[in-house]
Structures are given as C-alpha cells and as structure tokens.
Amino acid sequence: MNIIxxxxxxxxxxxxxxxxxxxxxxxxxxxxxxDILLSDKLILxxxxxFDKGMLNxxxxxxxxxxxxxxxxxxxPILGICLGMQLFTRTSEEGNLPGLxxxxxxxxxxxxxxxxxxxxxxxxxxxxxxxxxxxxxxxGFVEEPRFYFVHSYHVSCxxxxxxxxxxxxxxEFTSAIQRDNIFGVQFHPEKSHKFGMKLLINFINYS
Amino acid sequence: xxxxxxxxxLLLKKRGLVKTIKFQNPNYVGDPINTIRIFNEKxxxxxxxxxxxATTENKDPNFTLISEVASExxxxxxxxxxxxxxxxxKIIFSLGVEKIVINSCAVKNPRFIRELADVFGSQSxxxxxxxxxxxxxxxxxxxxxxxxxxxxxPVELSQQAEQMGAGEILITSIDRDGTFEGYDTVxxxxxxxxxxxxxxxxxxxxxxxxxxxxxxxxxxxxVAAGSMVVYQxxxxxxxxxxxxxxxxxSALP
Numbered sequence: 001m002n003i004i005x006x007x008x009x010x011x012x013x014x015x016x017x018x019x020x021x022x023x024x025x026x027x028x029x030x031x032x033x034x035d036i037l038l039s040d041k042l043i044l045x046x047x048x049x050f051d052k053g054m055l056n057x058x059x060x061x062x063x064x065x066x067x068x069x070x071x072x073x074x075x076p077i078l079g080i081c082l083g084m085q086l087f088t089r090t091s092e093e094g095n096l097p098g099l100x101x102x103x104x105x106x107x108x109x110x111x112x113x114x115x116x117x118x119x120x121x122x123x124x125x126x127x128x129x130x131x132x133x134x135x136x137x138x139g140f141v142e143e144p145r146f147y148f149v150h151s152y153h154v155s156c157x158x159x160x161x162x163x164x165x166x167x168x169x170x171e172f173t174s175a176i177q178r179d180n181i182f183g184v185q186f187h188p189e190k191s192h193k194f195g196m197k198l199l200i201n202f203i204n205y206s
Numbered sequence: 207x208x209x210x211x212x213x214x215x216l217l218l219k220k221r222g223l224v225k226t227i228k229f230q231n232p233n234y235v236g237d238p239i240n241t242i243r244i245f246n247e248k249x250x251x252x253x254x255x256x257x258x259x260a261t262t263e264n265k266d267p268n269f270t271l272i273s274e275v276a277s278e279x280x281x282x283x284x285x286x287x288x289x290x291x292x293x294x295x296k297i298i299f300s301l302g303v304e305k306i307v308i309n310s311c312a313v314k315n316p317r318f319i320r321e322l323a324d325v326f327g328s329q330s331x332x333x334x335x336x337x338x339x340x341x342x343x344x345x346x347x348x349x350x351x352x353x354x355x356x357x358x359x360p361v362e363l364s365q366q367a368e369q370m371g372a373g374e375i376l377i378t379s380i381d382r383d384g385t386f387e388g389y390d391t392v393x394x395x396x397x398x399x400x401x402x403x404x405x406x407x408x409x410x411x412x413x414x415x416x417x418x419x420x421x422x423x424x425x426x427x428x429v430a431a432g433s434m435v436v437y438q439x440x441x442x443x444x445x446x447x448x449x450x451x452x453x454x455x456s457a458l459p
Contacts, residue, residue, distance in 0.1 A: 011327075014302030018277045048327050119404060119427070121329055121373075124211050125251055147251075147282055149304075149329050190282045190304065192249045 003027040003203065004039040006066075008056040010082060011047030016189040023200060031060040041203060042066075042075055045189075046082030050106065050152070051094030053082050063099070070101060076180045078202045084176065084183030085154060093152050101181055104156040104173075111169045118169045121151045128174050128186065130164040136175065136182055137164070138201050144194045146174075146186035153185060180205075210421050210458040211428035213252040214245055214435045214448065215408055218287065219259050221271060225436050227384035229336070229352035232258070235436045235444045238271065243278050245435075248448045250281060254307070254376070254430055256334075257287025258351045261310050269297055276302030286334060295322055299330070307376060309334040310349040312363065313356050316370055323371025331374075332406070333367035335360050337393055338380040345393055352380050360393060361400045368401045375405045376430065382410030384433045386440050389416055394424030406430050412440075414449050414457050421459055 003020065005013050007029045020027045027043070028035060036042065046053050057063050069075045079087050088098045091106035098106070111118045125145045130137040137144070153172040156162050164175035166185070176183040182202060188195030217224050217232065223241055224232035235241075238255070245253055255275060260267055267288045276283055279302070286307025289295050295306055306326075311318045312333045322331050336352050337345045337360040347358040356363075364375050377397045379390035389410045398405040404427040407420040411431040420426045438445035 012299060012302065012304060014276065014300055015283075015304070018302050019280055021277065022280070047330070119402065123329065123404060124428075125209060149282075187282075190280060192246070192280050195280065 001025070001041065001203070002035075002039045003041045003043065004035050005029045005043045005045060006036070006062070007031045008053070008060045008062070010053050010056055011045055012189075013045055016043060016045055016080070019189045019196060019199060023196060023203075025203060031062055033062070033065055036062060036065055036069060039069070039075060042069065042077040044077060044079045044083035044086065046080065046086065047149075048082055049093060050082065050085060050091040050098070051096045053086050054094070054096040054098065057086070066099070070181060074180045076202070076205050077182065079181075079183040080189070081150060081185060081187060084185060085152060087176070087181060087183050088154055091152060102154075102156065102161060102176060102178055102183070103158060104154050104161065104176065106152050107155045108152050109169065109172075121149055122168045123149045125191075126166050126168065126186075128164050128166050130175065131162075134163045134177065135205055136177065136198060136201050139197060140194070146184075146188065146191040146194055148174075148186045150185060154183065209455065210417065211251045211406075212417060212449070212454055212458070213254055213406070213428065213430050214250055215254040215256065215430035215432045216241065216436070217432065218255055218257040218268075218271075221268070223436070224258070225384060225433055226258075229380050229383055233442070236446065239274055239278060241436075241446055242275050244446045245448065246278055246280055249451070250448055252282040252284065252428075253279060254284040254286070256285075256307060260288025262350050262353065266294060267298060269301065272298060272303065273301040284332060286332070292321060292325055295326065299326060305330045305332050305374075307332045307334045308372075309336065312367055312372075313347065313349045313358065316366055319367055319370035319372055323373070328371045328373035331372050332376050333364070333372040333374075334376040334378065335363050335367075335397070336378045336380050345396070348380060360397050364397045364401050368403050372403060374403055375401060376408055377405060379409035385410055386412030386433060388412060389420040389424060389429075391419055391424040394420055394426050398425035398427075404428060408432070414453055417454075418457055
C-alpha cells in the first residue's frame with residue numbers, strides 16, 4: 001500500500017512517519033506529483049497558520065492534483081489538526097479560501113466568560129466522544145483520550161459530518177468524515193495506543 | 207475534562223541520562239532510549255529531554271540520539287539544549303520533536319524567540335527559566351545550566367519571553383532540584399500570575415501531593431518531575447516509575 005504523508009513544510013511529518021513505522025507500515029513523506037497520484041492513502045498533517053498552509057499547498061503546486069485525487073478518484077485522506085481545517089471553506093484565522101471539500105468553516109474558540117482555565121490554545125490531553133459505529137473509532141474499548149494543540153476548531157453546517165466531539169468550554173467538533181475524507185483536530189501520532197488504533201483504522205478503510 | 211499535564215523531565219549528559227541535586231553532581235540513571243521506552247509504555251502525558259552540557263560545551267544537539275528517542279516516543283516530545291539557530295531547530299522538528307526549549311538563548315538573544323515563533327509557531331516554543339534565591343531572598347535567573355547569574359528576575363524574563371512569542375514557560379527552582387521537598391510554590395505563583403501562557407512547574411517534586419500544591423497554590427497548568435520518576439525514593443536507588451493514571455486523575459484538577 002502506498003501511504004503518502006504530504007510534505008508542504010507545515011509541521012511535524014516525522015512523528016506520523018514514526019508511528020506508522022511502529023505499526024509496521026512504511027509511508028513516504030512527499031509532495032511529488034507522481035507519488036500523490038499513485039497513493040492509496042493520503043495524510044495531510046499541519047501545524048501553523050491557515051493562510052500559510054494554503055499558500056504552501058499552492059507553492060507545492062498540488063491543490064488541483066489533491067482536488068482530483070480526493071474529490072474524483074475518492075482516495076481516502078486523513079487531515080490532522082491544521083490539515084483538517086484546510087478541508088473547510090474558510091477560517092477565522094486567515095483570508096484565503098480553504099480547499100472547501102467539507103461544508104464547514106474554521107472558527108476561533110470564543111468563551112463568553114473569562115475563566116482562567118480556558119486558556120488558548122487548547123493544549124493537552126482531552127477525551128473524545130465519538131458517534132457510534134464510525135469506522136475511524138472501531139474497536140476502542142476505553143474512553144479514548146488524545147493530545148490537542150489548537151486555537152481554532154471546525155464547525156460543520158450539517159452535524160452529520162461531525163463524528164466526534166470534545167469539551168473545552170463548550171462542545172466542539174473534534175473529528176469529521178464525509179465519505180473518503182477524514183479529519184481529526186487532535187494528534188493521533190502523539191496519542192499513544194489511542195492514536196495508533198485510529199491510524200490503523202484509517203489505513204484499513206477502503 | 208482537560209487534566210493537568212504531568213511530565214517526566216529527563217537530563218541528558220553525553221549519551222546517558224543523569225539526575226542532579228541543585229544542578230550539581232550529575233548521577234547516571236540509565237540509557238535514554240530504554241528509559242523513554244518505559245515512559246512510553248506507561249503512557250505519560252508528555253516528556254521533556256534536556257541536554258545539560260550541549261550549551262556549556264558549545265556543541266550542537268545529538269541529532270542521532272534525538273531521532274532514536276523520537277521514534278520511541280508516542281506522546282509529545284520536548285527537547286532542549288544547544289539550540290542556537292533556526293537551522294538547528296528545523297532539524298530537531300524534522301526528527302519528530304513537538305516542542306523545543308530555549309534557556310540560555312532566551313537571556314542572551316531574546317529576539318531569537320521571536321524568530322523561532324514566527325517560523326514554527328508559538329505552541330512549539332518553550333522558554334525555560336532556572337531561578338535561584340540570592341542571600342536577601344530575591345529570585346535571580348541563571349543561564350548556562352545554572353552556572354551564570356543574569357540581571358533578570360524570573361517574572362521579568364517570563365514576561366519578555368511571552369512578548370517575544372513563547373508558547374509556554376518551564377520554571378525550575380535550582381534550590382529545590384533533586385531534593386524531593388516539593389515545588390517552590392512562591393516562585394511558581396510569581397511567574398504563573400504574571401503571564402497568560404501555560405506554565406510548567408519544575409524542581410522539587412517528591413509526591414503526587416506536590417503536583418497538587420503546584421496547581422492549587424502555584425497556579426501552574428502542568429508539572430514536571432525528575433528525581434521522583436527516576437529514583438525509588440530519597441535514598442536515590444534508580445527505578446524508572448510513574449504514578450498510576452487513576453491516582454493522578456483523582457488527585458489533580
């Protein structure tokens with residue numbers, strides 16, 4: 001299986017590679033057209049600002065290729081953190097349009113009360129409550145917890161696309177799915193056995 | 207249910223892990239790869255690895271070792287020691303490290319924090335501050351692994367670091383390091399109440415109760431422990447250990 005971790009100079013691709021290796025899978029970190037074209041699974045990581053993420057995808061000249069792979073050829077893709085946010089139409093963090101694959105927008109955390117415990121970014125381990133029977137969370141026995149670092153979160157037009165929720169001041173969408181498109185706000189590659197299980201589930205999706 | 211983060215803080219000297227007392231007498235406690243594998247199996251929240259001689263010996267970080275560590279570490283990994291340029295930071299991140307720690311450079315070249323934050327994002331930059339009380343009881347920041355006093359107070363340096371774009375502050379009491387006497391909650395409170403970014407308390411942890419004290423009386427959002435997790439107790443027999451999740455969950459807010 002060809003697993004490509006998309007390299008567009010937006011954060012930590014090394015740790016995703018390391019976890020896949022631990023699972024026994026060899027992925028390739030690349031932004032090469034041919035690699036992406038021939039891939040069976042795509043992972044779009046990302047740490048940093050929304051506009052910079054879109055600009056870097058543009059700089060790598062892979063936006064139209066990704067549109068074709070994901071929207072027409074239906075290759076499964078997993079967006080992680082900023083990677084997931086780039087799937088949406090817009091972000092309050094920037095001015096550039098996102099990839100727009102999901103009818104959703106990316107919003108900044110807004111708290112009505114200035115309780116000190118709700119510092120931004122939302123950083124640390126938190127529990128994830130998932131909707132039953134979603135493939136991505138197959139076989140989880142314990143209540144899963146994942147590592148988060150983010151100041152923005154995805155807000156879907158249609159709640160059906162939201163497959164998991166997390167509580168931080170209020171409930172926000174921490175995972176999404178539309179057909180072959182998966183996104184998680186947390187970092188599975190840094191979330192021990194929970195992240196490993198989730199990555200295995202994604203790789204097994206067909 | 208966002209819990210207080212609890213993280214081992216491990217000290218690297220050459221290829222071995224060591225533990226100090228008040229930043230002195232580094233005592234060998236084990237091999238870094240094996241130790242980190244154990245903490246990984248114990249599913250700790252995060253892990254900090256600090257090379258305590260990279261800066262003082264004017265060396266680059268040990269990239270091979272960091273790479274080996276990162277490939278065994280499935281929780282956020284923080285590395286500090288000898289990071290003096292954007293290029294070095296870039297290599298460290300590419301190996302699978304989430305956050306880097308800047309200590310001596312935060313004193314000598316504060317603008318370096320800004321440059322790092324602009325390239326890698328504030329969330330990945332931790333400024334570490336080592337502080338010690340002087341003879342009149344005033345806290346002074348020390349650089350170069352506690353060797354050189356600076357003109358900064360911990361509060362001044364924390365605020366400057368925050369302005370420069372640091373994402374977190376790691377505050378360590380040199381006087382409490384390795385003593386099992388509990389955190390210096392006054393020092394921690396001074397720092398945590400003067401900045402808006404998360405503060406990690408370090409130096410002196412001997413029990414889960416000390417973690418609770420640091421959170422409640424020190425206002426910290428995370429705690430780091432050294433001796434407590436590499437020794438079985440005050441007699442300092444090496445035993446890599448970590449409190450049970452259930453115990454932490456019931457004790458910590």
